[in-house]
Amino acid sequence: MTHNPENYRQGARRAISNPTLQASIANLQERLGKGTAEAYQRLKEGPALRLKAHEMRMSAIDNLDGLLRQLAGKVRENGGSVYFAKDAAAAVNYCLEVAEKNGVRRVVKGKSMITEEINLNPALESAGIETVETDLGEYLVQMAGEPPSHMIAPAIHKIRRDIGRLFTEKLGVTYTENPSELTRIARRALRDKFISADMGITGCNLACAETGHAVLVSNEGNIRMTTTLPRVHVAIMGMERIVANLFDLDIMIRLLCRGAAAQKISTYVSHIGGPRAPGQLDGPDAFHLVVLDNGRTKILGDTTFREILGCIRCAGCLNVCPVYRKIGGHAYGAAYVGPVGAVVTPLLTGINNGRHLCRGETLCGACKAACPVDLDIPRMLVALREKLAYGDEHWQVKPDGMAERAAMGIWSFLVTHPPLYDAAFRTCAHIQRLLPMEGNMIRRLPPPFNTWTRKRDMMPLADISFTRKIRNP
Amino acid sequence: MAEHNEQQFLSRVRRALGRSNRSGKPLTTPDLGFTDQIRSAIKRTRNRQDADFSALADILKTAAPEINLGVEFTDTADRMRSAMMARIEQADPEWGDKKTVTAWRHPLLERLELDAALSRLNVPLYYPPVAVSAADDFSNAECDEFKTRAAKATVGITAADFCLADTGTLVLRNRPDHPRIVSLLPSIHMAAMTMNQLLLDFTELYAILSDEFRQGMDTVTNAMTFVSGPSKTADIEATLVHGAHGPRQVCLFILRGE
Numbered sequence: 001m002t003h004n005p006e007n008y009r010q011g012a013r014r015a016i017s018n019p020t021l022q023a024s025i026a027n028l029q030e031r032l033g034k035g036t037a038e039a040y041q042r043l044k045e046g047p048a049l050r051l052k053a054h055e056m057r058m059s060a061i062d063n064l065d066g067l068l069r070q071l072a073g074k075v076r077e078n079g080g081s082v083y084f085a086k087d088a089a090a091a092v093n094y095c096l097e098v099a100e101k102n103g104v105r106r107v108v109k110g111k112s113m114i115t116e117e118i119n120l121n122p123a124l125e126s127a128g129i130e131t132v133e134t135d136l137g138e139y140l141v142q143m144a145g146e147p148p149s150h151m152i153a154p155a156i157h158k159i160r161r162d163i164g165r166l167f168t169e170k171l172g173v174t175y176t177e178n179p180s181e182l183t184r185i186a187r188r189a190l191r192d193k194f195i196s197a198d199m200g201i202t203g204c205n206l207a208c209a210e211t212g213h214a215v216l217v218s219n220e221g222n223i224r225m226t227t228t229l230p231r232v233h234v235a236i237m238g239m240e241r242i243v244a245n246l247f248d249l250d251i252m253i254r255l256l257c258r259g260a261a262a263q264k265i266s267t268y269v270s271h272i273g274g275p276r277a278p279g280q281l282d283g284p285d286a287f288h289l290v291v292l293d294n295g296r297t298k299i300l301g302d303t304t305f306r307e308i309l310g311c312i313r314c315a316g317c318l319n320v321c322p323v324y325r326k327i328g329g330h331a332y333g334a335a336y337v338g339p340v341g342a343v344v345t346p347l348l349t350g351i352n353n354g355r356h357l358c359r360g361e362t363l364c365g366a367c368k369a370a371c372p373v374d375l376d377i378p379r380m381l382v383a384l385r386e387k388l389a390y391g392d393e394h395w396q397v398k399p400d401g402m403a404e405r406a407a408m409g410i411w412s413f414l415v416t417h418p419p420l421y422d423a424a425f426r427t428c429a430h431i432q433r434l435l436p437m438e439g440n441m442i443r444r445l446p447p448p449f450n451t452w453t454r455k456r457d458m459m460p461l462a463d464i465s466f467t468r469k470i471r472n473p
Numbered sequence: 474m475a476e477h478n479e480q481q482f483l484s485r486v487r488r489a490l491g492r493s494n495r496s497g498k499p500l501t502t503p504d505l506g507f508t509d510q511i512r513s514a515i516k517r518t519r520n521r522q523d524a525d526f527s528a529l530a531d532i533l534k535t536a537a538p539e540i541n542l543g544v545e546f547t548d549t550a551d552r553m554r555s556a557m558m559a560r561i562e563q564a565d566p567e568w569g570d571k572k573t574v575t576a577w578r579h580p581l582l583e584r585l586e587l588d589a590a591l592s593r594l595n596v597p598l599y600y601p602p603v604a605v606s607a608a609d610d611f612s613n614a615e616c617d618e619f620k621t622r623a624a625k626a627t628v629g630i631t632a633a634d635f636c637l638a639d640t641g642t643l644v645l646r647n648r649p650d651h652p653r654i655v656s657l658l659p660s661i662h663m664a665a666m667t668m669n670q671l672l673l674d675f676t677e678l679y680a681i682l683s684d685e686f687r688q689g690m691d692t693v694t695n696a697m698t699f700v701s702g703p704s705k706t707a708d709i710e711a712t713l714v715h716g717a718h719g720p721r722q723v724c725l726f727i728l729r730g731e
């Protein structure tokens with residue numbers, strides 16, 4: 001997956017001209033966006049719990065060094081292994097090593113965005129290991145050879161007819177487009193994979209430092225299968241996904257499920273605290289926890305953006321974002337999409353590279369209101385734009401959009417010099433008569449302003465300015 | 474190697490947080506003043522009377538249908554067994570031609586005398602094998618054999634540690650004799666428990682777990698699972714379908730008056 005301004009524009013155009021996609025995202029947002037807001041209202045502590053949770057997340061982030069040390073100690077005490085991975089390559093290599101040591105030929109995966117971030121699947125495949133996504137939506141997009149387009153509803157862009165055809169082609173079953181039938185087909189196909197897999201790989205929604213558990217939620221049960229049946233389980237977590245203790249876990253889990261799917265709780269919540277113990281019949285013989293940095297310490301070191309590490313990747317912000325609603329997930333061209341992606345992707349892959357992402361959002365604030373931990377995404381979007389406007393050494397940002405900056409300079413000079421301002425506008429009011437009009441609107445502006453009028457008309461300047469009217473009524 | 478990695482990793486984190494590298498400060502787990510809440514939640518759960526449990530049962534009765542969880546209250550072990558048998562009789566085998574049942578070894582389930590009842594229905598019942606001694610571990614073959622049985626079973630019967638009335642959540646902890654696949658692989662999951670195992674919500678549960686954990690008990694175990702209703706998916710055009718990977722039906726049987 002690559003992201004750049006051109007792909008972004010093309011992806012957006014493609015999504016906007018696809019009526020089925022538009023309808024399914026709208027439908028998803030109508031259900032989940034509204035449902036989530038109601039679900040916060042129904043919290044027994046009231047919606048203010050989000051603010052408490054924000055404080056809790058930030059306190060965990062501020063104590064990350066201690067909490068990570070405590071977590072690692074606990075996991076080892078419980079018989080698991082912990083590996084701290086500096087970057088994507090280190091995490092991928094560790095997984096490959098574990099796979100090789102255990103003679104792994106088939107891997108089943110629980111849905112996880114972090115494995116998309118480090119691009120794990122292609123590495124496993126090229127090491128000759130069959131890698132099967134087991135979340136139904138992920139399974140579908142993997143079969144179709146596409147990236148997921150939503151963090152919790154990866155196949156939101158597919159309609160049942162596509163899926164029916166896909167199954168006929170790839171699994172050789174009789175065509176059906178009935179969702180129950182299709183689910184049953186996938187259930188059977190994946191059941192064999194689960195039972196014969198040697199290794200399970202999952203993400204980690206949250207880790208509890210006090211007890212040393214990786215906590216994972218799912219509705220389908222694929223996470224339970226992945227963490228129970230294979231001989232080896234590897235869980236990969238972003239280093240920030242940690243809570244101090246069981247009490248914080250209670251609040252975070254409840255908020256996560258509300259933010260993600262407007263549910264009070266997802267069907268399954270698994271607390272994984274190490275490998276099978278003697279005398280137990282199931283569970284993996286080995287449990288590995290991989291803690292990933294991959295650019296996160298850099299974010300941690302900048303208090304402007306540290307807040308984004310509080311994100312628990314619930315995808316709640318996608319379900320209300322007017323930009324995501326129109327352009328869908330693929331346009332973002334990265335593992336993390338929507339408002340959270342517009343902040344995280346530039347920070348992880350370079351602000352200049354991701355400039356279109358933070359500029360594409362509208363700053364409407366819907367994401368902040370929908371966020372279970374009340375992250376101020378709009379503030380961080382603006383901060384990113386500021387870095388782009390002025391450049392930044394810490395982030396190695398080259399100033400971008402000099403023309404805009406020059407224009408703003410002229411503007412600020414004008415508005416602080418009223419006589420000049422007045423003269424300039426009176427001149428413009430005269431010149432504008434030369435422009436093509438339709439009704440009482442300007443149809444086209446001359447370059448470089450013509451991009452503005454490419455898709456809209458513009459209101460002409462009034463003959464007598466507001467200031468003059470006030471002064472000489 | 475791993476050691477070194479970890480130290481470097483953590484010192485990078487410390488630097489980013491603006492702390493000195495050799496900060497000898499002992500770790501303080503941030504506690505945002507919840508200790509009192511834990512205490513009061515625990516007190517509440519300890520002082521519950523019959524009437525309180527009935528009130529919880531009423532809450533559960535409203536929550537259960539929302540997540541498609543079946544709940545049956547019975548007054549005696551005999552009644553509970555009949556209720557279970559009625560459902561087992563109706564069940565259709567999904568993963569084999571023959572209807573089979575697998576169950577935990579658990580005192581409450583023993584009281585139900587499932588063996589005799591199931592043999593009358595001509596349905597085989599498989600329990601997990603017993604480890605010869607506490608230190609004795611199972612061989613791979615033994616584990617695999619039980620896995621195969623559970624994967625073919627129509628019904629899996631467990632005994633929940635707790636049920637949270639507010640969400641209809643069953644809490645199942647991993648212990649010897651209580652394999653977690655029994656609640657996962659069979660097509661139908663049945664769980665038994667007594668009234669006094671009802672709790673109100675997650676806050677009460679985590680408070681109890683916290684408290685026990687801090688007393689040094691292995692309370693969360695190496696795999697604790699919350700189950701709230703049957704497995705489900707909405708990945709195809711947002712249509713809700715039950716039985717994605719886990720059981721397509723879950724039913725809870727609660728014994729009253731104990």
Ligand code: SF4
Nearest residue numbers: 311312314315317371
């Ligand atoms: S920013 Fe908030 S709403 Fe968006 S994914 Fe993260 S936690 Fe969820």
